[in-house]
Amino acid sequence: MMYFELKFPVRYYETDQMGVVHHSNYIRYFECARNGMMADGGYPIEQCEAEGVTIPIVSVECKYRYPARMGDVLTVTASIEKVPLAKLVIRQTVSNQDGKLCAEGSVTLGFLNKDTGRPVACPQKLADLIEKRLSDR
Amino acid sequence: MMYFELKFPVRYYETDQMGVVHHSNYIRYFECARNGMMADGGYPIEQCEAEGVTIPIVSVECKYRYPARMGDVLTVTASIEKVPLAKLVIRQTVSNQDGKLCAEGSVTLGFLNKDTGRPVACPQKLADLIEKRLSDR
Amino acid sequence: MMYFELKFPVRYYETDQMGVVHHSNYIRYFECARNGMMADGGYPIEQCEAEGVTIPIVSVECKYRYPARMGDVLTVTASIEKVPLAKLVIRQTVSNQDGKLCAEGSVTLGFLNKDTGRPVACPQKLADLIEKRLSDR
Amino acid sequence: MMYFELKFPVRYYETDQMGVVHHSNYIRYFECARNGMMADGGYPIEQCEAEGVTIPIVSVECKYRYPARMGDVLTVTASIEKVPLAKLVIRQTVSNQDGKLCAEGSVTLGFLNKDTGRPVACPQKLADLIEKRLSDR
Numbered sequence: 003m004m005y006f007e008l009k010f011p012v013r014y015y016e017t018d019q020m021g022v023v024h025h026s027n028y029i030r031y032f033e034c035a036r037n038g039m040m041a042d043g044g045y046p047i048e049q050c051e052a053e054g055v056t057i058p059i060v061s062v063e064c065k066y067r068y069p070a071r072m073g074d075v076l077t078v079t080a081s082i083e084k085v086p087l088a089k090l091v092i093r094q095t096v097s098n099q100d101g102k103l104c105a106e107g108s109v110t111l112g113f114l115n116k117d118t119g120r121p122v123a124c125p126q127k128l129a130d131l132i133e134k135r136l137s138d139r
Numbered sequence: 140m141m142y143f144e145l146k147f148p149v150r151y152y153e154t155d156q157m158g159v160v161h162h163s164n165y166i167r168y169f170e171c172a173r174n175g176m177m178a179d180g181g182y183p184i185e186q187c188e189a190e191g192v193t194i195p196i197v198s199v200e201c202k203y204r205y206p207a208r209m210g211d212v213l214t215v216t217a218s219i220e221k222v223p224l225a226k227l228v229i230r231q232t233v234s235n236q237d238g239k240l241c242a243e244g245s246v247t248l249g250f251l252n253k254d255t256g257r258p259v260a261c262p263q264k265l266a267d268l269i270e271k272r273l274s275d276r
Numbered sequence: 277m278m279y280f281e282l283k284f285p286v287r288y289y290e291t292d293q294m295g296v297v298h299h300s301n302y303i304r305y306f307e308c309a310r311n312g313m314m315a316d317g318g319y320p321i322e323q324c325e326a327e328g329v330t331i332p333i334v335s336v337e338c339k340y341r342y343p344a345r346m347g348d349v350l351t352v353t354a355s356i357e358k359v360p361l362a363k364l365v366i367r368q369t370v371s372n373q374d375g376k377l378c379a380e381g382s383v384t385l386g387f388l389n390k391d392t393g394r395p396v397a398c399p400q401k402l403a404d405l406i407e408k409r410l411s412d413r
Numbered sequence: 414m415m416y417f418e419l420k421f422p423v424r425y426y427e428t429d430q431m432g433v434v435h436h437s438n439y440i441r442y443f444e445c446a447r448n449g450m451m452a453d454g455g456y457p458i459e460q461c462e463a464e465g466v467t468i469p470i471v472s473v474e475c476k477y478r479y480p481a482r483m484g485d486v487l488t489v490t491a492s493i494e495k496v497p498l499a500k501l502v503i504r505q506t507v508s509n510q511d512g513k514l515c516a517e518g519s520v521t522l523g524f525l526n527k528d529t530g531r532p533v534a535c536p537q538k539l540a541d542l543i544e545k546r547l548s549d550r
């Protein structure tokens with residue numbers, strides 16, 4: 003499995019009047035971990051885009067388990083189990099500093115040629131990166 | 140079916156560097172339609188909260204079909220098919236001005252006693268409202 | 277004076293744990309009114325960008341007068357007093373449904389050539405549009 | 414001077430279709446540094462609120478100097494020069510990894526009794542904290 007985790011505190015503006023982190027922000031946290039994983043792997047999203055491939059979201063699902071709050075330091079994870087062909091599936095979680103699972107879900111990504119907007123295969127650099135990590139562990 | 144729709148333009152800050160609306164914002168659009176439906180039904184979310192019940196999100200799923208862009212005027216819908224007991228399931232869509240489906244998904248909501256944080260049944264006013272609308276059509 | 281106003285309800289995700297609209301969102305509301313004004317004038321921002329000029333923000337100032345809350349329907353205004361040369365200054369306000377002033381401020385915009393990133397004069401179409409409205413009233 | 418800085422990467426969802434960080438997000442970055450400073454000083458905002466005082470924004474001003482982009486790691490600073498009475502003024506900056514100043518501004522905060530909503534003096538713990546830091550340096 004290719005695995006990455008990122009730690010950061012809740013930001014005040016992410017809370018809502020229920021006094022907890024608004025549910026849409028977990029979807030954004032997921033993205034932070036995915037992009038952190040790409041950057042950590044040496045192929046940041048902005049380079050991928052500059053080389054002509056954008057990575058739009060195909061679908062998202064998220065189950066909310068426990069509210070994150072201001073003051074929490076969250077750990078957000080991204081895990082990949084298979085080298086992608088046309089689509090990349092990433093499992094994601096958000097936990098708080100007590101190890102309590104706040105949210106979990108999965109995100110499916112596609113790949114588009116930036117100029118034509120047409121679907122393309124996963125960029126070779128990204129596939130190689132994932133393959134290497136999958137075989138490392 | 141209880142059905143509601145809301146129309147509004149894409150906001151510039153909702154776009155990202157792919158030049159389209161960031162995927163997290165559809166989750167927020169969904170919420171706008173849900174809250175619009177409650178307000179339209181005479182029982183706005185802020186009144187529900189003031190009466191002691193918060194409505195946290197249990198799960199969200201969203202499939203992205205077609206990118207919304209700056210300049211688009213979106214129609215966001217919320218549909219309810221069953222009177223909720225402990226949980227309320229809402230089907231949701233986002234379409235653009237050409238009737239093109241941009242995103243569709245479903246959101247499951249729970250009900251919590253605001254003071255104790257414990258799960259409660261759907262507030263009677265909300266259940267009545269839904270029941271009335273379901274039988275109207 | 278060229279004047280435009282836009283009305284829309286507060287969105288739930290815009291509130292924070294103080295129970296009011298987070299201060300950063302007024303800056304976004306300002307933008308909604310500015311872009312509404314351009315679209316209303318027949319020269320929407322996305323067309324301006326497509327024609328090669330982006331309109332970045334040079335500076336923002338905002339005074340917060342009264343909190344907007346969930347359930348409020350806001351009126352956001354944008355006013356221009358002078359045809360811009362290199363910079364465009366826009367006065368902005370946000371008021372609630374009771375006419376209570378929630379925030380007021382001003383935003384200064386610049387104009388950049390999209391390809392070179394260099395400052396340019398206000399696009400002629402935009403200058404004409406503003407000039408026409410200023411002389412109309 | 415009481416000084417604090419925080420480092421974090423730009424998040425993808427913070428970019429807009431100009432390809433840079435949307436201007437409203439600098440206002441949010443400012444907040445992150447302010448709240449980081451409070452937490453670092455041993456009196457986090459959530460504790461202050463739990464003890465009955467909220468800290469709403471009175472005014473914000475921000476000058477935009479250089480665009481932050483995806484891939485940038487930002488340093489956000491907050492500086493206080495005077496022990497506050499009724500209002501607290503904080504100078505703020507955002508710079509990128511090359512030391513380039515992206516934005517600078519100042520934020521004025523007030524203090525409200527959480528229950529009555531009426532203005533109060535700066536909480537003693539916060540004033541003490543600031544006073545101690547100001548005399549340390």
